[in-house]
Each structure stands twice: as C-alpha cells, then as structure tokens.
Amino acid sequence: MEEELRLLQIDNPTPAQIATSLDEIEEENKKRHLSVVLIGHVDAGKSTVGGQILFLTGQVDDRTIQKYEKEAKEKSRESWYMAYIMDTNEEERAKGKTVEVGRAAFETEKTRFTILDSPGHKSYVPNMISAASQADVGVLVISAREGEFEAGYKRGGQTREHTQLAKTFGVSKLIVVINKMDDPTVNWSQQRYEEIKKEMRGFLKRSGYNVSKDIQVLPISGLLGTNMKTRMDRGVCSWWEGPSLFEALDAVEVPPPDPSGPFRMPISGKYKDMGTVVMGKVESGTVTEGDSLLVMPNNTPVKVLAVYCGEKKVRRAGPAENLAIRLSGIDDTDIFFGFVLSSVANPIGAVTEFVAQLKIHELPDKFVFSAGYKAILHIHSIVEECEIAELMHQIDMETKQPIPKKVYSVNNGALVICRIQVNNLICIEKFEDIRQLGRFSLRTKDKTVAIGIVIGLPLHQ
Template identity: 45%
Template structure:
C-alpha cells in the first residue's frame, strides 16, 4: 500500500530591518538559491539593473517590482513570493525599511510567523540602524508585538571590506542586540538565532562557506527555516479567525489574509466582524491555485458571497458564524512606553495598530504604574519613557476586533501605539469595558 505524503507545513516569514540592510536582496537570494525560480529571470534582472547603473540591486528586483522601487532602491509595498524546502512551504513577505513606510511594514509583520531581522555588519551601518530612531530597534519591537514567534537575526554584508567575515564583528553585533531583543522586545533566548551571511554572494543563505567563516558551525538561513518546529499545528482545530489584510473585486468580492486559527472550507458560513455581516466562502486560493481548504498558517484569498467590496475594509476579521470574535471600543491594557520625549497624560491620543487594523485611540485613564521587576502598582498622573503602566483606551472611530492577551496570545491580543511617525508603546489587552 502506497504511503500518503504528509503535506508540508505552510509558514510565513517577513524580512525586516533598517533601510539598506539588504532585505530585498536577501529575499531574492533565497529564491535564487532555493533553485525553484528560473535563472534566466534573474539574469534578465541583472542585465536591466546594470543598464540603469544599479547592478548591485539586481537580486532585490524579485520583490521590488515597480519603477519607483527599482529606481530608488527602496521597498515601498510589501513584496511577496513563495518557495519550498524539504519540510516547509514558505511565503516570504519583504517589508519596507524606510521609516516613512512603517505602517506597510506592520501589515507584513501581522501576517508572519517568523521574522528575519536583516542587519548590516558594515562598519557604521549597524550602529546607524541600532541607535535610537534607527529602524532595527523599531522593526524588532513591532515584529514581537505583531505576534511573530521566532526571530532569525541575519548579520548580512559579512563579506564587506570593513568586516571580511570577522568573528569579532559578528559577536559585537550579537552582543549589542541580544539584551535589547530579550529585555525590551520580549523574545526568549531560545526564540532567537544569529546567522552570518552575504546575501549578495549567497554565502550561508543556502550553503555554508567554511573557508570564509570557519568559526561558525550553525545552520544556513534556509536550513534554519526548514528545521523549525511546527508552528501552526496547535491551532488547527480551534475556531476560524482571519484578519483581512486586503481586498479586490474579481467576479465577486475577494479578501486576502493569513489564517490565524482554525480552518475554512468551501461553502463555509462566516461572519465579517465587527459589522456582523453574514457571508459565505465560495472559493479559496493559495497563490494561483484554487483549494478546498485554508488552515492555520495559510496565507490565502477567499471569494465571498453576501457582501460588496465597498463594505469590506482592512482590519476586519472573518470568523465562524457560530462563534463571533470579540469586539470592543473601550478596553484596559498594559503598555510599555518605548520612546516618547514628553510625559503622557489622560487625553493623549495615538494611532493603534492591532493585527491588520489601524484606529486612533485616546487614553482616558491611567489606572496604575507597574514596577517592571515586582509588578507592584502605584498611582500616577502621567507616564514617561521606559515605564510600564495599566491604562484605559477608547477607540475614536469604529469598534475593533480584539481579544484578551491571556486568551489569544497572538495578533488579536497585542498592539502598538504610534505617534508623529514613531512607535511610542507596545501593549497587551487585559479587559473590555462598557462604553
């Protein structure tokens, strides 16, 4: 009797990091090294990039597809591509690094299970990205807040003349990053892996180069991804939840997103929350393939019956009709103030990013200040940078789909507050309140 092949787990990775660290080049090198993309296509990218005097950018053109991105060498939209390893089917999301496009980066992180934080080892570039205001810090914090489970730190440009595969430089970057990733972002040590690499040459993306880097004995990037333990298995039998990250019209209303829990099959009766609009899933897709089922971890599309495209917006959540996801306008939360030059008082407003949703919120009460070591509560009239507090927040527009952090340790229980183009605080939802 022929054995039944076990389907590969579908995971989603997001490439994040400071501008010019090499994120898009890393993504292009992954696709090229995996051997599943036509070499002639990349040869065409190389020739076209050379003609525009951007020869070093050719790998990034696999993700930076529009003219502005290619001309400026700057990712704006979240690029997307897929490849397979021995044990995984992987969707790559290439997030922009420029501080002006952080909301787009958040949208990419909200769909990912694993983040690859790309760091430039080049002298001066690591320091610029890691100092306050650099995107290395902000992207790492946003990834954790968005619910990313594992973090691979790719120390890129190790072949640069200022580095030359120096173990000392690798250790310097790692030792400066690790306390920040653990203490501030909240990653556990076993969730973080550091990998030296050159995305331009491909060293340590797929194959090791011991002659260049004899001191490193860990996995290459693709080997690391292939060996990750199952990430989405535990949620497959729970209630269906999929935040909507995009929409378009194609012989009906089609929504895109990543299934956060449960599964959905063709013909399933769903609710579009928070408006409680009943809909039916008439077709399901992964990439270009029509499928019978989407399950936890799948990044796909659903064609819906019963709703018009104009009635759908990013940040809505599809869920089972039998168990609607929770919705709130007023809620209590624990927040940690990352960076803010002034004190924060009741009445303070900021933009909240939670899963794929974006909404302005106002702080109506400061319940207490929390001691970060003991958890002891003290009364206060204001919050400052690097402080932990319990606060009450109120959405200034529509209600938002969310859940308590203790009940849904993922996208629906964590959020980020941003103000004046900067990430101000990370938060966890603790309780809902009557309006």
C-alpha cells in the first residue's frame, strides 16, 4: 500500500517545483471521476473482466501476463490468468474466487475510473456491500455459458441479490455485460444474448431500475477482451451494432455531486505510514490539505497532512473521489471501519437508534418480522448488530399511506416504518440529506431480509 501512495518522485524538489506538479495533477483531476463496482454470481468472470480492463489500458505488461498464464497453467486453471491481476492473494488464486474487494484505477479520455471488484460467493456478500456502497456505476457480469446464467439467476443466486443490493446502496446506473460469449456452448449466439437480455430487463424493472434510461446490455468476452476497449469486429459477431464496454462507461451520466456540502467520508480502510492513513469515498463536501476535521463518533480532532487520489498527491478533492488521507492527531488503533471523517463546523451525528422505512425482502423460513427481530445492519461502511425496537406503522403498498391500525408483525413484501436500535454509536444521515449515508440493508443467515432508508434521527444527536 505504501507503494500505491508514494509521494511525487522529484529529485531535490524546490517549493516551486512541488507547487507546479500539484497544479498539473489537479488539472488532470478535473476529469470526472466514477467508481465502478463489478458485481454478479460466482464464476461469472468479474475478476477476469477487471484484469482485462487493466491490461487493455496498459497497466499490466505482456511479461506479467505471461507469468500469470504460466502460474494458472501450473494450477490447471488456464482460463483464470486474467483474474490473477485483480485476485492477488494465494487463497483467491487457489480457490478461483474473489474474497476481498479488489481495487484498481484506469482512465479514458473523458473519465477517471476506480474499479471495485466484489466477491461473487454468497458467503462474502458483506464485502460486496462494502464495494457497492462506494460505487457510482455497476457493471453486472453475467455468464452466457449454458447453465451458468440460470445458476446465478435462480432464487438464491447472486445475480439477483447483488443487483438488488446495488440498487439499495445507490448504484442507479447499471451496465449488464453478458460475458463468455466466445464459449463453444454460446459462440456469439444472438438468440442466447436476447434470451438473457429479456430475462434481466424484466427483473431489473421489478428491482426498481428504469430500464430505458439506466440500463445498457452488451455482449463481451472478458478472457479475450472482445468488445471491451474497442468495438468488436463484425467478423466476430455480425449482429452487434452497439458500443464497447469502455464507450458505454464513458457515456454513463450521473448527477454531478455538490462540493459545497458538509464534509463526510466514511472510513473503509486504514493503515500506518508516516502517520495514520484512512481510505474511503467522499460522499459530501471537499477536503483540502491542512484542514482540521473530526473522526466520528469518537469526536477526535485531526489535521489533514496529505490527500491522495490513487497514487497522486493533490491539494484538495471533492465528492465522489476515492481518497487516502494522511492524518495527525489519532492512532490507527482508535479508528474502526464505519467511522466517518467529518467537518468540524457541521459534524455528523452519532446515534444508537433511528427511524427507518423498510421493505421486507426475504425472511428466513418460519420467521416473522416483529419487534425484537435481530439482524446485521449494513449502512455505508458500517456493519453492526441491530434490533427492531418497534413497528410503528405498516404502509399500504397502493396508496403509500400508513394503515391506521396497530401492527405487530409483517411478512415478505411488506413496507413498514420502524424504530431500529444498535448497541454502539454509529454515524448516519437521513436519506433526504445525504443519500449514501441513509441507505441500508438488514441481513440474517446469509440472506438480505430487508432494505431501507433512514427517515428520522433523535433530536439530541
């Protein structure tokens, strides 16, 4: 990590040289920045797609690729070599599955991208949630191979759960890439493409996506890099007339964030390097080198020593940027994931309860949702045990108005207003104030049981 955040390499720099270099970097950073999360069922090819993106943008050389090919062949996993670019630890390479969230960056002429490669296995959904909570755009990777799409799409498959969780955590734009189109069972079949596209568009519409505005579906081969950086040759696929993946990403339109709000950066990583370094995505406001901030909820004053966008040191950075910030005034052992780096003038509140609007998704068998129900709360980078303290109202699904009678329990599909309690102080916002800090999911027994938004906070926060 120290290598990733190295300082500018200038031999004996003068103050003027440093200022000029920082100005040049800030000029580069005027390109818009988008965080892209790769989601989908296990074995759909997410890490291969991520690795291929880095190879196509010149961040991995041929010699390294040859080394990975040899390593994969020795493990009798010849087709996994591109995934080794994103899956860097031995457990991931041995099992052929992503465990941690892989992170990398690349640029096109218009946009700087951060790639977040999330795990596809159901055991690692919390890690996928962490990645989705930091993303602006989703790339849903689906395998076209015979039987693999169906396995991911059936109830319990991660194609469904990842899609719904991405929507919950604010990923409103989705590019659906139908991968492995080069597989012998598919052979760039238009019929197979249309079959999957039709099924997914219906499901995405039911999940709350505007399929005409927010969804794009395109065929690719992650292993071969076909239709990724450039449009594919008509000799490969005669029927495709749409864009490549890079073109589709560059064309995604997301509302520009407001840099004038109170500073908020949920902390999703930390380490020690000439001070304490915290990592996360800025959800509101702007940070400048030299700023005084607070680490919440422990209300610790800190000073910003340095700000990094990827490997580049910058003077200031605004919302939607994935940053590493070096701080003084706090030790890394006093920081936990889910803490929030916050402005002093308008600090984020810390609470142990809040009011939420919840949609019940899928309860475990023989469970009902009532006061006393316990679950794991996932909200931005927070993972915390919680309990339903009170069901306040059930909402009529047609009129969207409270049903005027006492509610004691609800089942799948219900919409409720409830009060939720946690044991430890957490930093959240109302959804109407800062959306990314007010969306959440509740999970039990490896299932997403409910999704919701924060609608009320205690007045004494």
